[in-house]
Amino acid sequence: MIIGLDVGGTHTDVVLLEQSGLLRQAKIPTDPADLFRSLFAALEAVTAGVPPERIRRIVLSTTLTTNAVIQGNTPPVGLIVSAGPGIDPEAFRMGEAYVCVRGSIDHRGREIEPLDEAEVRRAADRFRREGIRQVGIVGKFSVRNPAHELAIRERLGDGFDGVFLGHRVSGRLNFARRIATTYLNAAVDPLHRSFFEAVRASLAEKGLHLPLRLLKADGGNMRLEASLECPIQTVLSGPAASVMGAVAAAAGEGDAVVMDIGGTTTDLAVLIGPAPVLNPHGITIGAYRTLIRSLETLSIGTGGDSAVRVEDGRLAVGPDRRGPAMVFGGAHPTPTDAMAALGMLPHPARERACEGLRPLAARLGLDLDAFARAVVDTACRQMLAAADRLVEAINAQPVYTVHELKEGYRVRPRAILVLGGPAPYFAAALRAFTPLAVRVVPRWEVANAIGAALARTTCEVEFFADTERRIACAPAENFQEAIAPPYGLKDATARALALLRVKALARGANPDFLEMEVVEAQEFHMIRGFHTTGKNLRVRVQVKPGLIHGYDALLAHLSAPADPLPPRAAGEALPPC
């Protein structure tokens, strides 16, 4: 049996699955002040009476690190950066303890100016004096040559709990994002470490000794041990969990838009077949742009509880929320109320909804029915417009080869997969506005937990070789080797895939069903004068997001129109495995 658990902002959702079907599900309100308690309450709801040795996998998604970053609830972090010429590194400052030291490396990974070690020691002394325990070290072009970052760590000395290096965070270029990501890593490290250590300990007390897995923003999971090195990868895992839940429902043919309709927002993503589209740059969290791999998503302020207004003779739905729907005790009308008024959403408090909508309808000179219809239509149009924008943005992403410009894949969605609380009601409404097939994701209320449970282990490796400098490296994987001719793209690709396999297995991938793919493999001849001096090789390989092997029967059950396996109540005996 496997457990998927998503501690969200409002609710914590959890499921207990096995290959034959969904055994149990639960949804409890999240206590934002005590995520630990919410997590364990949900866990208890699905494991009561289940022998612990039957559970072989637990995947957790929480808002722990997201909240810490957004609320700024993190300890101070000392950053030492070395940049050399270019944009003034002051422009990328993070926090008060930000020191720029002399030293620089160029785009080929060659040292241009040696590191000023005295400056490093002074910075370290200053951090110690100020009581800073978490440190980040970032150099420009460290992903081509990590020597300066490594040297800075050497000179740092003792007295720090967490030291994070930029080149280990990601193999991709972008100094500013590398600084932000390293900083956030250092910032959330203590909280992440203590929280999950407590979780692990409590699970062990209950007899659950299995390795924990954490969900990431790219819809993949990683073992808890692997996450300690880069805890920031657990941010914004919630939306990814929902998208993976939709993957479970995707028929697999053609492209689809995923709409997760919540109370305040609708979050959209795109699937190409069974694979969610990834954001090519890295996720943005709050004001921070990072290198963290994530799904390409779009969030709009249109949801079930969006505030409905009439202003200047025009109807507006959202972008804000002013409390729950009137049928649920709120004070302002919402699209949920409009659907209740129309009878689309059966509810005993329908009259409250009508009362709330009538005055607004009068302002537009419409009867209640017409106004309620207009509210639902407006919400639907906003959601569909957002879907168009997202697809267009994906198709408009710049490409750099003639071949890709001509033949590059263009997303053409054929279906919309809807999940979230009000999913079935909105799905019915959306059908009127689009020729695309609109389907409700099965078990939409806990699709996020299902997605978390079934998400496979993902990771990527950036590999770089320069035969003129006779170096091949993947600094993010702590890998470097000397190379000699004849070294070509095949060799680089083979090595990159080997590193990917090691990384994936360390993170908890199933070695028997590891799907590795080469995303990019480019070879450039370096010509100086009129002679070829070497080859510049760049390879990117990945295990892309998807569902773990062996659960097709479960997916078929989930997608079946009738529910042959009603969720069991807590405490009811389960059939033998």
Add this chain to the structure above:
Amino acid sequence: MLKARHRVGLVFFPAYDWAIHPQHPEREERLLYTQDQILEEGLFDVEGILELKPDPVVLADIQRVHFCVPDPWQVATESHFISAGGAKTVGMAVCEHRVDRGFALVRPPGHHAMRVVHGSRGFCAINIEAIMIEFLRRKYGIRRVAVVDTDCHHGDGTQDIYWHDPDTLFISLHQDGRTLYPGSGFPDELGGPNAFGTTLNIPLPPHTAEDGFLHALRSVVRPVLDEFQPELVVNSAGQDNHYTDPITNMNFSARGYAQLTEELGADIAVLEGGYAIEGALPYVNVGILLAMAGLDYRHVREPDYERHQIRQTAAVTEAVHRVCDLVLSCWQKRDKLREQVLARENAYRRRRRIFYDTDGFTETQLEEVTPCERCGGALRIDSTTDRGAHILAVHIPHRACPACRDRGLAWFDEASPKRFDRIVLQDGPADRYAVKAREAAGGAKGPSTHG
């Protein structure tokens, strides 16, 4: 996070799968390190720098500017259509006010491609700036345009296309043609009789450095632009005047180019040449992009930059000042100089030989323009090559007066396919391209319209 003061639309198209040939300066590797530098500096993340996907040009866009012999597909490849498309894309973004400025960081270049194109010249097949400009003129009604070509080589292709156009000011700063390809671009090349003074050439001596380029900008280019009052300024921003460039002899620097970019204030910049792909392009392009966005470029520096080592000598400074004074005085006296030119016999005819260095052949052109005070005049170009091609090209400008248009149409109608392989017409006012070709059997074929 950095925020640009001017929004910049950037097309970056390095064409990683295309080269003139694998060891050629115009090869796949050319913009690789520039991409690394721009990515690492985080320039795509700057608020106000917007990366755009290039929309390739179509046949009609090329035929509006060029007479390609026998047709664009024989002289250009898909990568040229995309490169020109990159310029067109940033141009459209600027004209539609989606951005304040545009930068097309694209390859291959275009400024050596002339109006008649029999093949490649100086790594160029089609003139990407001219194709962009003529598209923008048709679509947005723009009239007066200035092209400032700061590439190390004389922009002879752009000069040729706008030689007879009084609405287009063409200024080229380049290494003196007596010392470098293409061997032209002297101060006495001032434009055709109907557009006299709207072409200016500032040949600079070898080893000119920051001071010289900035002096030319401040003492000639800026005053002339202020007087000409263009609606759009396009900078052909070739970067082969860098002190590390392998095929030229100038001593410009990344920060100097950034400063030139800031002071020139062009609306659109387009990459041209520049083949120091490790030591120059990454830094110059970062400098240009920062300057266009109105951001601080003072810390942009090449790894081996030592100012004192590339400062120009007093002799160079003197030569620069002399030629700038000369060019400025030609501009100021252009009306008087025009009278002298028109007084000559055959003022409205030219005979020229154009060398195609890539394939090693020569074209001979006999060109005639209609005298006109009201428009640029219709052009009749009889073009032969020593490989046996022979065409007649008639160009009627977009704003031709009725008389010149009639003359041009008559030239086209009267020309006999017996004499020429093909007779081609660019009818600007109708934005129409027409061809009369000799059939294989020897008979005449009627007019057909493309695009």
